[in-house]
Amino acid sequence: MLGLALRTLRSRLSGFVGAFVALLCAAAMVTACGILLDTGLRGTVPPQRYAGTPIIVAGDQEVHWTTSKDKGDGEVKEKTKSKPLTERAWIPADLAAKVAAVPGVAAVRTEVTFPATVIGAPGDGESWGHGFESAPLTPYALATGAEPKTGEVVLDAHSGAKTGDTVRVLTADGVGEYKVSGITATALDGQSSVFFSTDEAARLARAGQLTAIGVVPAPGTDTGALADAVRAALTGTPGKVYTGDDRGRLEFVDADAARVKLISMGGAIGGSALLVAILVVVGTFALSMQQRHREIALLRAIGATPRQMRSLIGREALLVGATAAPLGALAGIGLGVWLGSRFRDLGVLPEALDLVISPFPPIVAALATLLAAFVAARVSARGVIRVRPTEALSESGSAAPRVGVARILAGLLAVAGGVVLLIVLSGLRTEPAAGPVTFLTAIVWVVALSLLGPLLARAVAFLLTPVLSVLLRAGGYLAAKTARAQARRMASVITPLGLLVGMTATILFVPTTMGDAAADDLRAGTLASYTVAGHVPSSTAEAIRAVPGVTAATESLTTTVRVGQDKYRAQGLSAQNLTLTVDPGVVDGSFSLDGDHAAISSLAADQRGLSVGDKFTVTMGDGVHVELTVSAIYSRHLGFGDLLLPYPVVAAHVDTPLASTVLVSGTADAAALRAAAGPGLAVLNGAETADARDAAASANAEVQLIAMGLIIAFAAIAAVNTLAMATADRARELALLRLIGTTRRQVLLMLRTETAVAVVLAAIVGTGIALATLTAFASGMTGAARPGFELGTYAVIVGGAAALAWIATVLPGRVALRRQ
Known part of the structure; x- marks a missing residue:
């Protein structure tokens, strides 16, 4: 059986190229994420300052x-x-x-x-x-x-x-x-x-x-x-x-904090990448099995048993995987090094923490890829090899095999799972909980699309047949009829395109959803006219307060604290005339940060069961426990963090007790404030402060984009790969169309129309997946069902998907027609 598998690979090499590319990319992604994870688990930091003392x-x-x-x-x-x-x-x-x-x-x-x-x-x-x-x-x-x-x-x-x-x-x-x-x-x-x-x-x-x-x-x-x-x-x-x-x-x-972040990031990205990889590999093998339907049917007709066919296909997959996995794992090492350098540039990976390059991530990635190839091939071939020998040849000639009941039930189950995940996501109010569920929700909906895609493609083609026949005549009629007859092939094209649009939009617009909500909170809650930014000592803050026309100057210093086991963003604010510069949206109590009084967000108050007047213990960033009293509960936690603490309390427990900003209210002009602030500090008006905040948010979003960009890139490669496979396999069909009198222009119009239908349908479905996921995410995280969709970015996503589809469809089609 191994010899037959080798001969099959040699004779149908082009048919396995798509599976090879998908598996290679999967191994590279898993290796790169494994390197990040391994660095978090086993990375060491050699001493510098303490190198001379044992x-x-x-x-x-x-x-x-x-x-x-x-x-x-x-x-x-x-x-x-x-x-x-x-x-x-x-x-x-x-x-x-x-x-x-x-x-x-x-x-x-x-x-x-x-x-x-x-x-x-x-x-x-x-x-x-x-x-x-x-x-x-x-x-x-x-x-x-x-x-x-x-x-x-x-x-x-x-x-x-x-x-x-x-x-x-x-x-x-x-x-x-x-x-x-x-x-x-x-x-x-x-x-x-x-x-x-x-x-x-x-x-x-x-x-x-x-x-x-x-x-x-x-x-x-x-x-x-x-x-x-x-x-x-x-x-x-x-x-x-x-x-x-x-x-x-x-x-x-x-x-240590960076190592923990690398562990969570490597695990989350690696897990998401592996799920997407399995989905793509299954789709690639499914298309390959469809293309080999006649060959498999012939083997069944001459006496091959289902068990023998499963063994043949499994070994073919292992042979392809055995070639692709090591190459992908080696490429993944370079990809992991590049990721490490980018994260180092963005401050996620400290200079002192060396990237760990060991054999474990490539080995694990290669084994996982081999297993994915074997499972994907066996699952994809399940329906084909169970054809009875007496029906094999007639079935092989059928252009539109039925969608199995098991597949429909699995698709409906995926839809139900997606609905449940949307409901769960809409109730999650913290990023550590909502982040993984967000991407899992999008993936589950894409799985539903891949399972129910043939039914969707057939229904759309049926509805579009009269429209395309009128608008585009012969080319449109051929495209609609072909899409309806080859619903499985159309579905195999729509799935990676829908994955590309849906996952890319979800990945890109999660940060903008949070960023827009946080910006709205800060815009509504910042009453100051100017912001002095930099490392501001207390003496400089006093000089700013002495400037004529200044009614309030609030020092601000951010930190991270724990209440119990829960980690919160906190901000220290000086108490003098505080209400003239900051309005966090108090919903209960009186906003005061004098002495041991602190304000807490409604989200954190609900989590900890705290009310105004309650005492609670905060573990500061240096591990010191401080007991505080709740003076107020506020609503604008996205902009101001979960805890607002007295400035002296925060300054006493951070490494750099210099204010990061000073919020200034009053009628003083910028020139007088710059003179009081001195060199090295920036005096920003409201618009300049918003621009600086947007720049910082963009830097944070870039970290996530680079991390999840692997999945976007893989989805794009998968889309091109699948489309090219589907088009390249149609050489016989295109030749037949030319023989019966269809002009070259009509054939190309048919291909372009099919591609346009696939892109439009994938864009609609992918956009629907992203909108549903982002709306649920926004409902839970911001309290408003308002996802941060940016039309310009969205147009680039859909346009990029359309360009990739055109390149992967029309160009191979032109090559095939030139050979006629």
Whole structure:
């Protein structure tokens, strides 16, 4: 049977090209997503700042909670979960003495870390300030000059400064002038270091707290044993011991969050891509089986059993898959590297987190592709090989085999599943829950289209026959009759086009739906005339408040916090004259952020069961628990986040306690505000603020577009692939039409008309799928059934689908006619 499969492949090579292309692309997609997933699971971050110190003591960079589940019979199962913090955790300074007292510790090096940027210095990475006593942790060594004293700084080798220069340094305390006392011989990639005197660093950092303690082992001390001893000495304290690559995870606090995001992104994209790949491969093999209907029927007529046919077709699929899967997996490695570089450019993948390239993703992708090929071939051939031998030849000549009852029932079941998913989606109010369901809903509707497509194509062709016959005469009549007779072929063409239109519109318009709703919230809730944007110290905010005509200047600082296990976007706002700059749409209570008062969105309040006056505990980004009181519940959570907190509370628990924006109300003009703000800060009016917000939203949407663009590209390739296969197989039919007197122009008109009908029908169905899915998504996420459809983008989607269909249909048709 294997020999027969090989001979079949050689004799019908062109018929298997489409399946080969589909499987190759599927393997490449799964490999690329697997690389992202593998990086999230096993990616390491080598230390830089802490590379010279084998043992580091710092705060726990994860938040932990324990859940209990009653299993009955008095047995309770407890499970501990943890998630990475979004900010740096600090530890008490008195832990240094406890660590220093451990036998085998020769010395300890304490460190504080705070934002410090030399204004005008080269480089676009992060810049942090430290006390010079922590320089040996890397180690940093002086190339020129001396240790800093009060009013002095030491800069790294990339600063471009020289000993004796005077520089201006931006810290949370404002902009200050410092003399450069020395330049280090060392510089790190992607981050700059500014060293202050010990007293100055303590003043600029958190009083009585440290970010890290470096442990210097005594000569001859076993590092592993010393780490265990330090760990034991710190039992019951906030300190945690870090060694090896864990020092890199401590140093780059965003690395763990990025790994979690890569895991969820790689899993979600890979799962969606695999579903789409299976759908496309099944459709490709189904078209191939239709094209081989006469051949299979002949084999059945001369005595081949269904079991033998299944074995033959399965082995053919495995042979094609065995060729396509390794090539696709290899191509997927390059695709994964490209994805990693794009995500790195967009800030999703930190510079310090190396992409993991291992054999596992290609191997898994190749095996998954082989399995998909085998299953797709067996499913596609099911109806063909069950033809009775006595009916085989007559059936093979039939142009319009019946659609099986099982297929109709499966299609109706898919429709029912799509309806259920739409109902579920319309009730989901959080993006982590709604995102996967959104794309699953679109895929289920496409599955329904692929199953019921022949019935739909036949019905449309029947209705269009008189219209096309009148409008386009012979060409239109032939197109309508052919579409009706070859409903399965028409359905196999409509499905990938409908998938292309529906999935592309869904992927592109989910971000615009959310972005439009968030922009509406901000537009309605922002009362300020101007926005000062940048890193704004409190001293500058006070200077802005002193400008004549300014009635309110609200400092704003964003962060991410947890209430219980739930993660929320939060915003710190200064309380003075707050209601003159911000209106979050209060529905209950009085909007006040004085003291320990906080406002919470109606969505978060419902989730947590909170009312005005209730107390609740917030886990800040650095892991510190803060108890607050609900002062108000508001409705505009898409624009303002789920929690509005007092600005001092947020500033005390973030790595960069500088306001990201200051909202300014009053009659002051922009020139006066720019003078008060100083260089490096932008003063934006309402329109400019909206433009900046749209640009930021576009950057976030680009991440999702690149991630889901694989599916769009695969859908486009599948559409071209299927159309080209369908057209190339019609050489005999086109030759017969020419023999009976049909002109070349009439044949081409028939092909163009068939393509136009397929494109229009696919556009209608694909648009319907996208609109239904996006409407349900918008209902749940924004509270209004208003999807963010952009007509220009939609026209490009449909136009692109039409162009691809024309290229894949008319061009092969012209080639086939030239051979006549």
